[in-house]
Amino acid sequence: MNITLKPISEKIGQQIINQDDKSILEIDREKIINLFNEYGVLLFRGFEANTEIFREFSNLFSTDFLDYAGGAFNRRVINGDQTILSVNDFQIEIKLHGEMYYQKHIPLMLWFFCANPAAKDGETTVCDGRHFFAEISNSTKELFSQKKLKFTVSMNKEQWQQKYKIDAVNQLQEMCKKNNTHLTVYEDQSILLEYICPVVIPSRCGKYQVFINSLLPTMQLNPDVLRFDDDSPIPDELMKELTEIAEKITTNISWQKGDILMIDNTRIMHGRRAFTDEKRDIYIRLCSPNFQF
Ligand SMILES: [Fe+2]
Structure with a gap:
């Protein structure tokens, strides 16, 4: 054909x-x-x-x-x-x-x-994401080589049960373990989840650096959950640089x-x-x- x-x-x-x-x-x-x-x-x-x-x-x-x-x-x-x-x-x-x-x-x-x-x-x-990485400034590349992203989410019992479609804390523990997510369970069974991941990852072949992550929509929709892994905030200037790159190289x-x-x-x-x-x-x-x- x-x-x-x-x-x-x-x-x-x-x-x-x-x-x-x-x-x-x-x-x-x-x-x-x-x-x-x-x-x-x-x-x-x-x-x-x-x-x-x-x-x-x-x-x-x-x-x-x-x-x-x-x-x-x-x-x-x-x-x-x-x-x-x-x-x-x-x-x-x-x-x-x-x-x-x-x-x-x-x-x-x-x-x-x-x-x-x-x-x-x-x-x-x-x-x-390779193209995106190539467009990032050297100082930002340097920043991303030093700092990772940290997602921090707290939920009450009802919220996590509904969100993950599970009932028991031990199911939650298992899920978090599989996902390298740090889980804190409080007395009332409310929880704190912390997940750390890089902004840039190596390509599967190892030859390229790839900018691929949830940074842009998380900062757009839910900025409170995201900081760097040293607990420093994600600077507005950085978001401006990334948003400009995104608009320049996006295909609709x-x-x-x-x-x-x-x-x-x-x-x-x-x-x-x-x-x-x-x-x-x-x-x-x-x-x-x-x-x-
Ligand atoms: Fe999506």
Whole structure:
């Protein structure tokens, strides 16, 4: 089967475009894997797609599906499948981030499916974390080599039970241990969670530095939970530098119905532009590749 390729933008990714009404399930799997490994983000456009085809196609490349316990947003389960979630809880902008970088156990790969695009706005944004790192000033690179991020969250008993969908403290302890999260439990079973992670990570091949984390949206939505690991605050000036870089090198993906997006969550950050159309409906799957990458 012939496929037509076109960059998503001059900065990032490849689009795989349907030419002669072929099924997305007929595309050569190896070809997709090679493109994914090279570009880190692929957009499949113009294929006939519904939730079932999306599930079947993404299953061909995926393993270890995660649910979204502990995330910042409410996500709706689609067609009774816990591994397909909608992401439309809020309509505000979500700045660039790696998915679930506020904990150790992250999905290595993400899938998005456009069930219904917004009439206007609501683009998904993407940016290569290597490219982002290259744009950072030397003094900021130096800062990130010395300081890590520290997320600190306190919750009462009811809050953590609801958020993590568990009842008992020992389940919480187990979860925190798996996620390298420091847990303090108080007498009334309210808790304090502390998680420390780097701002910049080495690429899987070890050759590059990658800026990928939850810094931008956390400072945007929930700044009180974030400091450096020496308890110093994240300076406004630093946020200004990072926000300017983000705007300069972000690519907007204007959704078309049936689009499928495949993202390497160890390298490519994503986000979303604000929207008002309540009919915008984008699904997400969080998983790991079932192939060498
Ligand atoms: Fe996300």
